[in-house]
Amino acid sequence: GNSVTQMEGPVTLSEEAFLTINCTYTATGYPSLFWYVQYPGEGLQLLLKATKADDKGSNKGFEATYRKETTSFHLEKGSVQVSDSAVYFCALHYNQGGKLIFGQGTELSVKP
């Protein structure tokens, strides 16, 4: 079946460090891929998306590229800030069937 796997957390970084959160997916067709962010006590917010192979989504300094050959959608940021501390979720969405499927989430903690 369709699924999403993320690297396990928590991830702890110092401010201005480089961030990578790995995400791979299993899918039988051509889903859209997303990263969502959840700040403490809040719901999930869409961070970025890519709807086809080789698309790059970007927002707030975060980037992710839809890699069909490696079925991956890794999240990167060149220089993290304390305010980036949150839980990050990778997700895929199919039109056929309509399910929006999430990974287990990766907690990021950025220290000053």
Add this chain to the structure above:
Amino acid sequence: DADVTQTPRNRITKTGKRIMLECSQTKGHDRMYWYRQDPGLGLRLIYYSFDVKDINKGEISDGYSVSRQAQAKFSLSLESAIPNQTALYFCATSEGQAGGAFFGQGTRLTVV
């Protein structure tokens, strides 16, 4: 006002009680979803709906039921609550595969 509103935000209930969680949206989206979030498990899909007459089970529908009263309203019911249904519940809406989803603030449910 929030685009996706969940009520209540917090609820403590006793084992065996029936409880309803409500969700309303102003996005005008046809697709609505109910998820539960548990630490280390990410978001798991309970039910989803494409329109008022189209209700589908997700991966963990046992013990839950839903009602789509209108395009804008999607309620989740626990007919007889049990302690392992203690979780954070999220409602979400989507306009389709490419658009991503919009989440409510969540309902923290505790079953004692």
